Amino acid sequence: AKELGLWLLTQLPPDSQIAVLGVWAGARNRVEVPMGYWRMIERHGTRDQKRDGGWNYAVERRNRLKGQGYGSMTTAGLATLFICMDNLHGKDFVRCRANTDTAAIIRGMKWMDANFSATSNPKRAGHYYYYLYGVERVGLASGYKYFGTKDWYKLGAKALIARQSANGSWQGRLLETTFAMLFLTRGQHPVLFNKLQYPGMWNSRPRDLANLTRWISTSFERPVNWQIIHLGVPVAEWHDAPILYISGAAPPKFTDKDLTKLRDFVAQGGVILSEAACNNAPFDKGMRAAYAKIFPRYELKTLPADHPVYTLHYRIGAGRGLQGISNGVRLLAIHSPPEVSLAWQLRKYRSGADVFQLGANIYFFVTDKGILPPRGVSRWPKVNAFTPTETLKVARVKHAGNWDPEPFAWKRFAILMGNRHSVKVEIGPPTELTKLDPTVWPVAAMTGTTSFELTAAERAALSKFLSDGGTLIVDAAGGGERFTDAVEKEFKAALPGARYGMIPADHAMFTKVGPKIAKATYRKALRLAVFDSKKPRLRGFWLKGRLAVIFSPDDLTAG
Incomplete structure (x- = not known):
């Protein structure tokens, strides 16, 4: 390793970076690399850093670019110093302190913040794909999602996709295509x-x-x-x-x-x-x-x-x-x-x-x-513009239990209904059972995680809302058994003439209204702990032959 390190000191920085990456890969796979090697590489990297915080090619130290860094070599220098940091300075942070990067890395990252571009090699013509490969290495090594205010992966991926040739290559060349693919594949992990x-x-x-x-x-x-x-x-x-x-x-x-x-x-x-x-x-x-x-x-x-x-x-x-x-x-x-x-x-x-x-x-x-x-890929859906084909108004029921465990659940549902089915879902304010009016809110939603009790007035209001044509969607958020037990007890008391049972798989809700639903997806923990089924397990209360209450004991809100 010592001979390799001495050889690297005489080479161009691109060769240095590739060689260091090879040694680093060996070290990660239990190849013993002397600490002196990493110190030598770190000295080499910090010595060649320019006053502006960047790096350039060693052979150009005497020409007009002297003292000015540019993108492809700045990313090479930074990536190398991050590798050295992992191998030399891990124990420097046993005691917590404010300054957590070496001076050279801090200066180099400031250069990237000020000069990053996704469409060109900053301050240097050519070597664009090698530069983006370096951006990916620095981005992953440093952890920073942004250079300055710019999302390096989002902008870089957009630029590369726009430049890809019809045959799948970049510039019809193997090297450029390899660098582009490394950026896209490693960066998207x-x-x-x-x-x-x-x-x-x-x-x-x-x-x-x-x-x-x-x-x-x-x-x-x-x-x-x-x-x-x-x-x-x-x-x-x-x-x-x-x-x-x-x-x-x-x-x-x-x-x-x-x-x-x-x-x-x-x-x-x-x-x-x-x-x-x-x-x-x-x-x-x-x-x-x-x-x-x-x-x-x-x-x-x-x-x-x-x-x-x-x-x-x-x-x-x-x-x-x-x-x-x-x-x-x-x-x-x-x-x-x-x-x-x-x-x-x-x-x-x-x-x-x-x-x-x-x-x-x-x-x-x-x-x-x-x-x-x-x-x-965001876990929260983006709102897309659409022309509503219909509007659904839903009131959220407020009750004595934990009635709002996931405050944004219906907001998410409304976004998805608009994006996927062009249905506008209007979510009403929290409403007590005694104030539900099916002429204003024909559908109401009720959820919870704990046991609850309804007052006599709430039981009467629930019965009236459903008898007047309202529909209630109820779920035990997270599959809570205490809430399920309370629903069955309180609703049976409020709806003495109702029929309660499983909603059959051939019900119109699954087969005729909207997309057909032949199977349902359940959280893995629930599926393994309680049951192993891919079929919907909804229950319902029927009033005079009409399905008035749709109840999921297995959660809807959290999903």
């Missing part, structure tokens, strides 16, 4: 974690998620990535990943606007994972205060020893001390007062195996052991 950049010490362990996702990718032969996002972009930009990771070694400084964004991300289906780096008590206290504002109706509680995050794939002792906030359907947030980032940062694959396994369990729990979509 699913993103498992977003790491939140916020005012404060958010990045005390800069390589924690890089090492965790690399371990998960290798262990399960399923490539996953991570990235860094910030509070200055819309929540829609956060949905590349299902998990928002918030690490801190000082009190988090969230504004009310920031807290609203965090709440909206979770309401749209995301989960927050927070940890106190260096076991920082002020961060722990500050995060608890933030959670109390974000989720005022729910408590942060210690997760029991048999919770799936400890048992789903790996068996992990409950001594990890994880806490969670649940809406009765799913965990909205997972909080770890003891740090988890140190083991990830130091790549303690053996002595800290349980911490890596915990990360995998959280991954499988949040995704229901599902397959993540590629980068850029």
Whole structure:
């Protein structure tokens, strides 16, 4: 390795980058590489960095470009320094501190923020495809979703697709096509974690998620990535990943606007994972205060020893001390007062195996052991313009139980109905049973996770709403048995003459109205724990032969 390193010092930077990548691949596969090699490469990279923070070709040091970096070589220099950082400086972050990158990397990233382009090699003609390959390497190594305000993968993929030839190649050449394919394929690997950049010490362990996702990718032969996002972009930009990771070694400084964004991300289906780096008590206290504002109706509680995050794939002792906030359907947030980032940062694959396994369990729990979509596919639907073919007005029923566990569920449903079927769904305000009017809201929706009781007035109002032609859609959010038991008890009391039972598979709702429904999809955990069926399992209450109440004991709201 020493001879190779000395040889590299005399070569052009492109050769250096490719050679370093080869040595790095060997090191990741248990080839012993002396630390002196990585120090030599780091000295080489930092020595050749220009005053503007970029890099250029060594052979051009004496020409007119002297002192000015450009895109293709700046990405090569940065990618190389990130590899050196992983191999040389992991232990520099045992103690939490504010400055989490080397000076050369900080300067290089500032150059990228100021000069990134998806359509040309900045400050240099040619080598465009090699440059984009370097962009992909720096983007994945650094974790940053944006250079400046620009989403490097979205813009780069758009530019490459526009340039692809009819025969599938780029410029009809193998090398350019290879670089383009590497950008598109590696860059689109699913993103498992977003790491939140916020005012404060958010990045005390800069390589924690890089090492965790690399371990998960290798262990399960399923490539996953991570990235860094910030509070200055819309929540829609956060949905590349299902998990928002918030690490801190000082009190988090969230504004009310920031807290609203965090709440909206979770309401749209995301989960927050927070940890106190260096076991920082002020961060722990500050995060608890933030959670109390974000989720005022729910408590942060210690997760029991048999919770799936400890048992789903790996068996992990409950001594990890994880806490969670649940809406009765799913965990909205997972909080770890003891740090988890140190083991990830130091790549303690053996002595800290349980911490890596915990990360995998959280991954499988949040995704229901599902397959993540590629980068850029949002979990929250985009609103498309459409001309309504009909309008459906739906009131949401407010009752004494946990009546609104997923506040954005019907909003999501309305977007999908418009996008897919051109049906406009108007969602009414929360309405008590005693105020339901079928002439205003012909359909009402009721959900919950806990037991509840109806008053005599509410029972009478329910009976009148249905007798006057209204239709009620009811579901036990998350499949909660207590809510199901309460529905059956209270509705049978309110509707003594109604027939209650399973809705047959040949009912018009499944076969004639809208798309035909021959099978239903259930969450994997529910399917394995309760039943194994692909058929709809809806129940109903019939009044005078009319299906007046449609009830799902297996959830609709969370799905």
